[in-house]
Structures are given as C-alpha cells and as structure tokens.
Amino acid sequence: MATYTIKEAKAAPVGTKGPIHWMKHNLFPDVKNSLLTLVGLYLLYLTVPPFLNWMIFDATWSGTQDEITKGGARWIFISEKFDQFMYGFYPEELHWRPNLVLILTVAFLFSFKIFANVKIKAALILSYPVISFILISGGWLGLETVETEKWGGLMLTLVVAAVGIIASFPIGIVLALGRQSDMPIVKTLCVGFIEFIRGVPLITILFMASVVLPLFFSDGIDFDKLLRALIGITLFQAAYIAEVVRGGLQAIPKGQYEAAESLGLSYWQGMILIILPQALKISIPNLVGSFISLFKDTTLVLIIGLFDILAMVTLTNSDTNWLGYEVEGYVFVTLIYWVVCFTMSQYSKAIERKFNTEH
Amino acid sequence: MNKTKLPEPTSNGFLNNPQNRAIIYQVAALLFVVFLAYYFTSNMFENVEKRGITTGFAFLDNTAGFGISQTLIEYSDATSSYYDVFIVGLLNTLLVSVIGVFLASVLGLLIGVGRLSQNYLISKLSMVYIETFRNIPILLQILFWYNVVLAALPSPRQSFNYLDTLFLNNRGLLTPEPIFESNSIFILVAAVLAIIGVIFLGRWAKKRHDLTGEEFPLIKVSITILILAPTLVFFISGQPISAEYPVLKGFNFRGGLTIIPELLALIFALSIYTATYIAEAVRAGIEAVPSGQKEAAKALGLKDYVILRKVVLPQALRVIIPPVINQYLNLVKNSSLATAIGYPELVTLFSGTTLNQVGQAIEIILMTMAVYLTISIVISLVLNWVNAKMAIKGR
Numbered sequence: 243m244a245t246y247t248i249k250e251a252k253a254a255p256v257g258t259k260g261p262i263h264w265m266k267h268n269l270f271p272d273v274k275n276s277l278l279t280l281v282g283l284y285l286l287y288l289t290v291p292p293f294l295n296w297m298i299f300d301a302t303w304s305g306t307q308d309e310i311t312k313g314g315a316r317w318i319f320i321s322e323k324f325d326q327f328m329y330g331f332y333p334e335e336l337h338w339r340p341n342l343v344l345i346l347t348v349a350f351l352f353s354f355k356i357f358a359n360v361k362i363k364a365a366l367i368l369s370y371p372v373i374s375f376i377l378i379s380g381g382w383l384g385l386e387t388v389e390t391e392k393w394g395g396l397m398l399t400l401v402v403a404a405v406g407i408i409a410s411f412p413i414g415i416v417l418a419l420g421r422q423s424d425m426p427i428v429k430t431l432c433v434g435f436i437e438f439i440r441g442v443p444l445i446t447i448l449f450m451a452s453v454v455l456p457l458f459f460s461d462g463i464d465f466d467k468l469l470r471a472l473i474g475i476t477l478f479q480a481a482y483i484a485e486v487v488r489g490g491l492q493a494i495p496k497g498q499y500e501a502a503e504s505l506g507l508s509y510w511q512g513m514i515l516i517i518l519p520q521a522l523k524i525s526i527p528n529l530v531g532s533f534i535s536l537f538k539d540t541t542l543v544l545i546i547g548l549f550d551i552l553a554m555v556t557l558t559n560s561d562t563n564w565l566g567y568e569v570e571g572y573v574f575v576t577l578i579y580w581v582v583c584f585t586m587s588q589y590s591k592a593i594e595r596k597f598n599t600e601h
Numbered sequence: 602m603n604k605t606k607l608p609e610p611t612s613n614g615f616l617n618n619p620q621n622r623a624i625i626y627q628v629a630a631l632l633f634v635v636f637l638a639y640y641f642t643s644n645m646f647e648n649v650e651k652r653g654i655t656t657g658f659a660f661l662d663n664t665a666g667f668g669i670s671q672t673l674i675e676y677s678d679a680t681s682s683y684y685d686v687f688i689v690g691l692l693n694t695l696l697v698s699v700i701g702v703f704l705a706s707v708l709g710l711l712i713g714v715g716r717l718s719q720n721y722l723i724s725k726l727s728m729v730y731i732e733t734f735r736n737i738p739i740l741l742q743i744l745f746w747y748n749v750v751l752a753a754l755p756s757p758r759q760s761f762n763y764l765d766t767l768f769l770n771n772r773g774l775l776t777p778e779p780i781f782e783s784n785s786i787f788i789l790v791a792a793v794l795a796i797i798g799v800i801f802l803g804r805w806a807k808k809r810h811d812l813t814g815e816e817f818p819l820i821k822v823s824i825t826i827l828i829l830a831p832t833l834v835f836f837i838s839g840q841p842i843s844a845e846y847p848v849l850k851g852f853n854f855r856g857g858l859t860i861i862p863e864l865l866a867l868i869f870a871l872s873i874y875t876a877t878y879i880a881e882a883v884r885a886g887i888e889a890v891p892s893g894q895k896e897a898a899k900a901l902g903l904k905d906y907v908i909l910r911k912v913v914l915p916q917a918l919r920v921i922i923p924p925v926i927n928q929y930l931n932l933v934k935n936s937s938l939a940t941a942i943g944y945p946e947l948v949t950l951f952s953g954t955t956l957n958q959v960g961q962a963i964e965i966i967l968m969t970m971a972v973y974l975t976i977s978i979v980i981s982l983v984l985n986w987v988n989a990k991m992a993i994k995g996r
Contacts, residue, residue: 268719268720268721269720269721269722271719271720275718275719275720278718278720278722278723279720279722279723282720282722282723282726283722285726286726424623425623425626425627426627427627427630427631428626428627428630431630431631431634438974440977441973441974441977441978442934442970442973442974442977443934443935443937443938443948443973444934445937445938445940445948446937446948446952446966446969446970446973449948449952449956449966449969450966450970453956453962453966454962454963454966456648457644457645457648457649457962457963458640458641458644458645459641459644460644460647460648534736538736538737538738538739539738541738541740541741542740542938544740544941545938545940545941552738552740552741552744555744568748568749569749572741572744572745572748572749575741576737576741576745579736579737579738579741580733580736580737583735583736583737584732584736587732587736
C-alpha cells in the first residue's frame with residue numbers, strides 16, 4: 243500500500259516586479275552579462291562626464307575673449323559668428339529676406355494640409371519656388387540683387403537641399419517610369435543614366451558639373467557656380483529617387499495596372515490617378531531616407547568652393563581675432579546636422595509603423 | 602451562330618495603335634538624346650579649341666613632377682609620369698577601401714549583435730552609437746578627425762609611446778616595418794599550401810558529413826593548420842622576417858612604417874560611419890529569422906551553438922549580406938572625400954592635382970569616373986553571384 247507523506251511547503255515565488263528585479267534580469271542575469279554591464283558603465287563614466295563638463299558646466303556662454311577662465315567650450319565664438327554661420331556673406335540689412343522665406347516655408351506646409359482643392363495645391367507648389375527665389379536672390383520688384391557668391395552658411399545648405407529635393411522629384415519619377423516601361427530604347431536610356439550616376443561618387447559628378455559642364459554650352463551661356471552645383475546635385479538625387487520610386491511601383495499589385503487599363507484610362511491617366519498615388523505613398527519612408535542622405539551630402543559643395551555651413555567653420559577660424567575655435571565650430575555644425583537628420587529619420591520610422599499593418 | 606465582323610481599322614487608327622506609338626516615342630527619345638550629345642560634343646570641341654587645351658590621352662606619358670606623401674609603388678617626382686600618378690592614386694583608394702571595409706565589418710558586427718543583446722545597457726549603448734554617427738555627414742566626421750583630433754597630437758619628441766614599438770604623433774602612427782629576407786618566400790608557399798589544404802579538408806569533411814552524418818571539427822582544425830604551417834616554416838627556414846623599429850633621431854623618427862594622419866583620419870571616419878549601417882543590417886538580418894525556427898531547433902534538442910550555426914546564421918546571412926555589400930560600395934565611393942583633407946587617393950591626385958596641372962578636364966574626370974564605375978560593376982557582379990548562390994533552392 244502506498245503511503246502518502248505531506249511534502250514541505252515551497253517558498254513563495256521570487257518577486258518579478260520592481261527595479262531590483264529589473265536590474266537582475268536586464269543588467270546582471272549571469273557572469274558574462276554582468277561583466278559587460280560593468281564595461282558599459284565604465285565607458286559611460288569615461289565619456290559622459292567630460293563631455294557634459296565641456297559642453298555645459300565648464301563652458302563659457304557670454305562675455306568677451308579676455309574673460310574666458312574655464313577650460314570648456316567657448317560658445318561666445320558661436321554667438322559672435324552666428325550671422326556668418328547662418329547667412330554667410332549675405333548683407334546684414336537684408337537678412338529679413340531669407341528669414342521671410344523660412345516663415346513662408348512653414349506657412350506653405352501648413353496651408354498644404356488645410357486646402358483640399360487640387361488646383362490650389364498645384365498653384366502653391368508652383369509659386370513657392372518662384373517666390374522664394376525672388377526673395378533670396380532679389381533683382382525683381384525693387385528688391386536689391388544679392389549675388390550667389392554672397393550666399394552661404396546654413397541658408398546655402400538649405401537652398402541646396404531644397405532645390406535638390408524639389409527639382410529631382412519629377413525627374414526621378416519620370417526615370418522610374420521609364421525604367422519600368424516596355425519600350426526597350428526608353429528603358430535602356432533610363433537604366434543607363436540611373437546606373438551610371440549610382441556607380442560614381444557624388445564628388446566626381448560635382449567636379450564634372452563645375453569643370454566640364456560649362457564646356458558643353460556655347461560661350462554665350464554664363465554659368466553661375468551655385469547653379470552648376472545644383473545641376474549636379476539634382477541629377478545625382480534624381481537617380482536615387484528613381485530607384486526608390488521603382489521600389490514603390492514594383493510593390494503595386496498587377497491588378498491595379500490592369501484595372502486602370504480596363505477602365506479605359508490612358509497610360510498617363512492611369513499612372514497619375516491610380517498607380518503613382520499608391521506607389522509614392524508606400525515609398526515615403528524610403529524617400530525621407532534619401533532626403534536625409536541628400537541633406538548630409540550637401541556638405542560636399544564645399545569641395546568645389548561654395549561656402550555652406552561646414553565651410554564656415556574654416557572660414558570663421560581664419561579671422562585673426564578668433565583663431566583656434568575649430569572644435570566649437572565643428573560641434574555646433576554637428577549638432578545642427580544631427581538634430582535635422584535625427585528628426586527626419588524618426589519621422590520616417592513613425593510613418594513606417596503607421597503603414598505597417600502586419601500583426 | 603452569327604459572327605459580326607469587326608469594322609476594318611480606319612487609316613487614322615495608326616496613331617491609336619500602341620505599338621506604333623511606342624515606336625514613335627522611342628524614336629523621339631533617341632533623337633532627343635542624340636541631339637543633346639551632338640550639341641554638347643560640338644560645343645565642347647569648339648570651346649576646347651578656343652581655350653587652346655590639347656585633347657587625347659597623350660598627357661599620361663608626361664612627367665608629373667610633384668611629390669606624393671604616400672606611394673605603394675616606386676614613385677619619384679623627377680621621372681614618374683601622370684600614368685604612374687593614376688596608378689598610385691588608384692592603389693591608395695584601394696588601400697583605404699580594404700582597410701575600411703575590414704574595420705567597418707568588425708565594428709558593425711559587434712555593434713549589431715550588441716544592439717540585440719538582452720543586456721539593457723549594451724543594447725542602448727549600441728543604439729546611441731548608431732543614431733549618433735549615422736546622422737552626422739561623413740565629410741564632417743573626416744574633417745573633425747583630421748582637423749581636431751589628430752591635429753591635437755603632440756610633436757614627434759613628445760609622441761605617445763607604446764612599448765617602444767608603436768608611436769603616435771602629429772606625423773602619424775609609426776609601427777615596426779617587417780623586413781623580408783630571401784628565405785621568406787617559403788613562408789608564403791607554406792601559407793598558400795595551407796589554404797589549399799584547408800579547402801580540400803573542407804570538401805572531404807562535407808562529403809563525410811553527407812555520407813555518415815558525422816561532424817568534423819572543421820573550424821578548429823583549419824585555424825590550427827593556417828596558423829601552424831607558416832609559423833613552423835618561419836622557424837625551420839631560420840626566421841627570415843625581422844622588424845625594423847622606428848627610432849627617434851633629432852626632431853623626427855627614422856625607419857619603421859609611417860601611417861600618415863590623413864590615412865588615419867579617413868579610416869577612422871569611414872569605418873565608424875559605415876559600421877552604423879552594417880550594424881543595422883546585421884540587426885535586421887538576425888531579427889528576420891522567425892522565432893519559431895529557434896524554438897523548433899531547441900525542441901529538436903540541438904545545442905545552442907549548433908542552433909546558431911546551422912539554423913539562425915544561414916537564414917540571417919541571406920538577409921544581411923546584400924545590404925552589407927552595398928555599404929562596402931558606399932565606403933569605396935565615400936573614400937573619394939579624402940580630397941578634402943589631401944590624402945593622396947585617386948580623386949585628390951588625379952581629378953585634383955593632375956587636373957590643375959594639365960587642364961584636360963574631360964579626359965581626367967571620365968577616367969576617374971570609369972574607375973569607380975568599374976569598381977561598382979565588379980561589386981554588383983559579386984552581389985549577384987552571392988544572391989544566386991544563397992537563393993533558397995526549391996525542391
């Protein structure tokens with residue numbers, strides 16, 4: 243006969259809540275991970291306090307050069323040269339014009355969301371570049387002309403990026419459609435252009451645009467240095483946009499193309515009304531990604547002698563009264579690029595999550 | 602059954618026929634491109650003639666006459682031609698690319714695995730690394746390393762010294778230089794033989810595994826052979842490789858191998874920047890393996906490292922490798938930014954100095970572009986080959 247003995251009661255399960263348990267589980271689960279955590283903490287100890295001290299606690303935020311007593315960053319350099327970092331050599335009394343363009347851009351983006359009418363939207367899209375150009379460059383409506391040699395700083399960076407994004411977009415879409423086309427000659431031309439541009443570094447295209455392009459036109463056409471760079475950047479960006487849009491086009495089910503045809507729509511009607519709205523929508527995350535790359539690539543214009551915000555670091559440091567402030571300059575420019583690129587990439591991730599309907 | 606005949610196509614249907622339209626569009630596109638090409642080239646020849654620039658590639662044989670701070674082949678300012686300059690630049694580009702690809706892969710793999718670590722701190726630190734460095738323009742990083750970090754290094758007399766073999770100062774990083782004597786060829790032969798042996802061993806091990814299911818400790822044995830064979834020959838042939846150490850004489854170092862600061866800055870910036878993209882690819886690849894695969898392998902009773910090697914990695918690599926190879930191509934293209942700090946690679950030497958001296962912009966820029974195009978075509982051929990090799994084979 244089996245006899246039953248009462249077993250001893252088990253201890254209550256260990257708590258699975260609270261910071262101590264969290265640390266035990268996520269930071270010190272075993273010996274290897276505990277060592278890794280300690281190494282990580284040591285790395286943080288080595289980098290974060292000196293960085294914060296330099297950036298904030300030991301930094302000089304105001305006053306003159308003679309009053310610098312602390313060893314940290316000397317931000318007075320940035321506040322002294324702030325106008326140059328923002329506008330380059332743009333005449334100081336005319337700074338309101340780029341500022342106004344910036345305000346217009348924000349207003350434009352908002353009004354684009356408010357108005358639903360396609361005609362108003364089209365008018366906005368077409369008028370925005372014209373108004374901005376007239377405001378910045380002048381020469382019309384009694385505005386004083388400012389030569390492009392005087393454009394510089396963050397303003398120039400934004401101009402290059404904006405023109406690159408806006409002008410490359412239609413070219414990129416046409417190239418993508420051409421690459422997907424059934425017509426062999428059109429397809430070959432588009433594939434050749436896209437693969438050529440994607441195969442060479444941007445810097446060689448910029449050299450090509452700045453040195454070789456003027457030779458392509460008869461002497462009568464005088465080329466502006468900035469315009470040459472813009473042409474190079476636009477062609478470069480168009481090839482990348484084309485590849486992104488092609489990805490979107492390929493993701494559209496064949497039934498959509500067939501449905502458009504069976505409705506009796508022409509090629510362009512079908513593309514504009516049915517295919518492209520869907521294809522562009524799903525390529526938004528990748529488009530934003532390629533805008534981020536373009537924004538980072540605008541720094542390359544300094545190699546062909548334009549004064550974007552990165553070139554301003556060297557330029558402001560050639561002032562004999564302010565020598566040896568490269569670190570502050572580079573860190574300031576880094577912060578600007580980082581904030582813009584990080585914001586855009588978070589935006590693109592948010593859209594991706596919104597579109598992701600998988601479970 | 603009544604068959605109603607379709608009406609005969611009328612003559613004005615010609616333009617409505619999609620085939621005819623396609624031909625017309627294509628002829629128009631072709632004419633447009635041909636016209637543009639004709640317009641550009643005729644203007645070009647006219648302008649070139651007006652400015653008195655010579656054309657053709659004859660300039661390649663002329664003596665260059667400028668010094669280069671780092672050359673992998675014999676080069677002298679007095680006798681070497683522009684063709685030599687081209688080769689020197691090309692080799693320096695390849696040097697940066699190879700070192701950069703290697704370092705970026707190692708760093709990217711570590712950070713990518715760290716991003717997936719169950720250790721909260723390591724995972725977050727990896728994320729901070731990725732988000733910091735991928736959002737800063739690569740040119741800015743190159744300039745920062747060169748103008749701020751490396752410019753702050755001390756003069757040769759106060760250089761950082763590691764065991765009297767490595768010296769770091771504002772002239773660069775100095776390391777011992779290996780000196781090969783005539784016997785050292787045997788070591789090379791031994792190394793090549795070891796590699797061939799390992800390849801055959803691998804085939805034999807695979808065959809045996811297919812036939813009997815027995816595992817052979819291939820990786821351990823291969824590494825032992827690869828290390829042991831050249832080392833043994835090194836000692837048998839009487840230690841034919843010696844090292845020359847850099848020694849401080851006066852104001853500068855003599856002897857040893859100097860890695861110039863430009864190269865250091867470029868390699869740091871390129872590998873740190875590219876590693877962020879490789880890390881993201883590694884993370885995405887490992888995350889792409891469904892967790893059911895790991896659970897199924899565990900349920901079969903496989904050990905952890907077998908699960909990693911036979912179940913997770915083969916599936917993850919299929920996702921990881923294509924974007925990583927694309928990043929290698931980007932790294933090669935980004936190495937052209939060295940021109941901003943004057944590292945003597947292809948763009949600096951050829952599209953920079955040579956172009957300024959010769960003035961034949963079209964030939965020089967086309968040659969530079971052709972080099973990068975060739976590299977990217979080779980890399981995409983490799984990518985296609987890898988993709989075909991790794992494609993899931995349907996049964």
